Amino acid sequence: MSRRREPVPFAFLTEGDTFRSNVTPPPRQRGSFGEIAGRWLLALTVVAGLVGALLVGMPALSTPADPPTPQSQASQGH
Template identity: 70%
Template sequence: MSRRREPVPFAFVAEADTFRSNVAPPPPEPSSAGQIAGRWLLAVTIVAALVGALVIGMPALSLDHTAPSQQSQASQSSEGR
């Protein structure tokens, strides 16, 4: 199945990469004090959540070396009955 190659009928598609506008966009508005405070509050909340998750998750990540000795003591005391 062969396809026919036809030229692109829209010339602006080929020239879109080279087009430059002489109109500059308006400068961004300066942030208000409320917006800056909101960004800081959001950042502090995210950092606190990550630290809290790390603090809560650390016991699950640590190796518990005392657990086997407690289990062995419990099994020895049940055998002695």
């Protein structure tokens, strides 16, 4: 996107893109053991669900190796 270099009435709005604050945010707090274990358990549950759905759905997606041979009524011997 091209920027205009001519003066604009609200010059402070264009300067806001380049403004850098000298205030550093506070350091991130580490999660407790329970929170980290909960996140891992949730991720493991989601992955296990996806793998399980894939395993259950694989037979429906695969084509049979040999098509069944049609049998006629006369050869059954009734």
